Amino acid sequence: MSALTLEPILKGRRSQPHMLIETLLDVQESNGYVSTEDMKIISRELGVPEIEVYRAANFYKALSLKPRGKNVITICAGTACHVRGSNLLSSQIHGLLGIGPGETTADGLFTLEQVNCLGACALGPVVVLNGEYHDHVTPAKLKALILKAGGQEKQAPGKKRTPVKASARKEAAACANGKKRHSSGKALKS
Amino acid sequence: MPTVKNATALEKLSSPESLEALRKDIQARSRQTKITVTMCGGTGCCASRAQDVMDALRSEIKKNRLEYDVRVRITGCHGFCEQGPLMIIDPGNVFYCRLKPEHAADIVSRTLAGGEVIEDLLYTDPVTGRKARTESAIPFYRAQDRQLLSLNKLVDPLCIEDYIGAGGYAALAKALSGMTPAAVLEQVKKSGLRGRGGGGYPTAKKWAECADAPGEEKFVICNADEGDPGAYMDRCLLEGNPHLVLEGMALGALAIGAQHGYIYVRNEYPLAVRHARAAVESARAAGLLGGNILGSEFSFDVDIARGGGAFVCGESTALIASLEGKVGEPRPKDVHTVVQGLWDKPTTLNNVETWANVPSIITNGGAWFASKGTKGSKGTKIFALTGRVKNTGLVEVPMGTSLRTIVFDIGGGAPEGREIKAVQTGGPSGGCLPLSMFDMPVDFDALREAGSMVGSGGIVVMDDKTCMVDVAKYFLTFLRDESCGKCSTCRLGIDRMLEIVTDITEGRGRLEQLDLLTDLADTVAAASLCGLGKTAPNPVLSTLKYFEEEYRAHILEQRCPAGVCRSLIEYSIDAHACTGCGTCARACPHGAISGGKKQPHVLDASLCQKCGICISSCKFGAILVA
Numbered sequence: 057m058s059a060l061t062l063e064p065i066l067k068g069r070r071s072q073p074h075m076l077i078e079t080l081l082d083v084q085e086s087n088g089y090v091s092t093e094d095m096k097i098i099s100r101e102l103g104v105p106e107i108e109v110y111r112a113a114n115f116y117k118a119l120s121l122k123p124r125g126k127n128v129i130t131i132c133a134g135t136a137c138h139v140r141g142s143n144l145l146s147s148q149i150h151g152l153l154g155i156g157p158g159e160t161t162a163d164g165l166f167t168l169e170q171v172n173c174l175g176a177c178a179l180g181p182v183v184v185l186n187g188e189y190h191d192h193v194t195p196a197k198l199k200a201l202i203l204k205a206g207g208q209e210k211q212a213p214g215k216k217r218t219p220v221k222a223s224a225r226k227e228a229a230a231c232a233n234g235k236k237r238h239s240s241g242k243a244l245k246s
Numbered sequence: 247m248p249t250v251k252n253a254t255a256l257e258k259l260s261s262p263e264s265l266e267a268l269r270k271d272i273q274a275r276s277r278q279t280k281i282t283v284t285m286c287g288g289t290g291c292c293a294s295r296a297q298d299v300m301d302a303l304r305s306e307i308k309k310n311r312l313e314y315d316v317r318v319r320i321t322g323c324h325g326f327c328e329q330g331p332l333m334i335i336d337p338g339n340v341f342y343c344r345l346k347p348e349h350a351a352d353i354v355s356r357t358l359a360g361g362e363v364i365e366d367l368l369y370t371d372p373v374t375g376r377k378a379r380t381e382s383a384i385p386f387y388r389a390q391d392r393q394l395l396s397l398n399k400l401v402d403p404l405c406i407e408d409y410i411g412a413g414g415y416a417a418l419a420k421a422l423s424g425m426t427p428a429a430v431l432e433q434v435k436k437s438g439l440r441g442r443g444g445g446g447y448p449t450a451k452k453w454a455e456c457a458d459a460p461g462e463e464k465f466v467i468c469n470a471d472e473g474d475p476g477a478y479m480d481r482c483l484l485e486g487n488p489h490l491v492l493e494g495m496a497l498g499a500l501a502i503g504a505q506h507g508y509i510y511v512r513n514e515y516p517l518a519v520r521h522a523r524a525a526v527e528s529a530r531a532a533g534l535l536g537g538n539i540l541g542s543e544f545s546f547d548v549d550i551a552r553g554g555g556a557f558v559c560g561e562s563t564a565l566i567a568s569l570e571g572k573v574g575e576p577r578p579k580d581v582h583t584v585v586q587g588l589w590d591k592p593t594t595l596n597n598v599e600t601w602a603n604v605p606s607i608i609t610n611g612g613a614w615f616a617s618k619g620t621k622g623s624k625g626t627k628i629f630a631l632t633g634r635v636k637n638t639g640l641v642e643v644p645m646g647t648s649l650r651t652i653v654f655d656i657g658g659g660a661p662e663g664r665e666i667k668a669v670q671t672g673g674p675s676g677g678c679l680p681l682s683m684f685d686m687p688v689d690f691d692a693l694r695e696a697g698s699m700v701g702s703g704g705i706v707v708m709d710d711k712t713c714m715v716d717v718a719k720y721f722l723t724f725l726r727d728e729s730c731g732k733c734s735t736c737r738l739g740i741d742r743m744l745e746i747v748t749d750i751t752e753g754r755g756r757l758e759q760l761d762l763l764t765d766l767a768d769t770v771a772a773a774s775l776c777g778l779g780k781t782a783p784n785p786v787l788s789t790l791k792y793f794e795e796e797y798r799a800h801i802l803e804q805r806c807p808a809g810v811c812r813s814l815i816e817y818s819i820d821a822h823a824c825t826g827c828g829t830c831a832r833a834c835p836h837g838a839i840s841g842g843k844k845q846p847h848v849l850d851a852s853l854c855q856k857c858g859i860c861i862s863s864c865k866f867g868a869i870l871v872a
Contacts, residue, residue: 072571074570078552080554108573116553116554118553119555135476135633135673135706136475136633136704136706144859147835147858148859151836151855173474173477174289175472176327177632177704178290178328178632178638179293182293191294194862195833195857196859199833
């Protein structure tokens, strides 16, 4: 982002070093990551040495120094979700998309993130896909979500089928339509 | 909506009397509302499509022309997330659960217009099969003492009028009309309130130290960086009733002599961030925050700061560093934060639940609060009951309630007739306690003595399908990732402990490693600076203490009794049970299962990653784990 587009984020925070984390979070939110360019601008405008900006951007998990994929899958790895099998979900993603936590697929379609707890423990395992919360997620549900978001199965070593079988796609579509999950942590209209 | 919601914008309140007048006015208006539909809009219910139900309900109400008689109130979390989306209809306190958008038409035409209770939407007790018409008839709620949580269903978190109507800010008004800061402190001291964030430090002692610390400028901080996995009561309180937290902070600031406060809230809780921000704004507009609150000499304001997703920032000094815009690393506490905290000024830091307890202590008196709980731990505590248990959700009980009551009476025991073998309390700093200790009263001291801790109040239930060595490994992995790396004992010690535990789970373990593990644990606990390192060995030590036989089975017999540790198990398909439906073959992400239609399938062990996805997909129990 240029200094101009960062303007609304920087407004009211200039020369206030303690606003660093808030500023970085806002940049992350609006841009999906914090670029080197952004860090330079923030350093200058807030009056924080560039190395401190970089250190903070590197330290906090919510901040990413690399662009993320079009779809961000967040798997909750809290204790309650772990006990209910959230590791199956990471395994499913690794099998389907070939990525681990913090990685993005080569086509830039998916990024997998793992968080320690989303605070929806009663509904575990919980997965957030592009800001929408999904509860009691099973590997099958997750597969349906990924296929719906445009994912293609990575060719598994033992299988001789092309990316996604027509029947599997249909099944996934039916599953995704029938049990459409949405809404979300988005604002509640009241 | 025709209710208080759209009442004229609040004018700045200039005195405690004007607050009382407003409260009366709000209550009178509320009585005009014929029917109130309360819907839970917490993170949990939203994940269960509550928003769709609300939209459908609103359009049905409109269709039936009931807009003038019905108020739809969207509140914070009610705690029984498992049954969400939830709805309470007043009059009658009718409790509906597991709602779907298609239920909306029936609810409006039959219940709202017709006054009829729809049996199908009521909660069914899984044990007796009986329907419960109201919340109080449900065992999950009946066995609780919901002092803090019960307020959630009365309050729309975005509506300060709701909070005032429910008695909000009365404690602040009381304190400002004649109580000295010392008198406020005295009531908190009498209450015996101890910090709800994990440490259990006496709140009044902390406040008094801060009040006595030299300096004009002082701060209060609300720690809402609830990083403990498996705990979410702080999210629920801040999201559902943010004014309660603000009022508690204002009372604390009055007692201590602070002029400014911060709420440090996790970025992973977007709804809590939004509600807290809105609450601060509306409280400012109403003159309940800012200069000369309610016309008094007392001025106090609050800002919201978001965390960056670092577990260590739940630690007071790391949190303060983060608030100052720095990397969240803890510092030695030879000078306490009550003397030198934020910007080296005296600072009182308490967690959300601690602040939320303060208003009722001032309203009802410290003695009232102290009448609940045990000798050393007073009042009620909210626990997050999760894991392998039927009724998951938030549970508020008096301190000293037994684990058995919490897990079996309120939680309803394990699902699918499994056997509960342990609970894990206190998150990564806590420990695992076996079934034999379930009669122990849960309070700060009893749990610490048993090698665990109350922590922030997460209770994760584990059954025979949970491997305790794997649990230890899970927490060590968590702590290794979250250690800030400042102290070498924490940074390296946790890593070495994880190495040993990983060896054990992968069949390379040796018996003498168990002693080494204990040694390492002692060193990490003794030589680390902050709470993260000091308590990091608890999950290992407590599982070793109570479940040593599981460690031994892994080491001596190369066997994982729970069938969890991948290196020690083999998957195969029972040819007799397999119907050849092909579901597992489609589900397997690794392509390890093959077979013709209606033919028993086979599993290729060389491709199998032992992820267990096939087990969860097979309806015939044909996947075997050995």
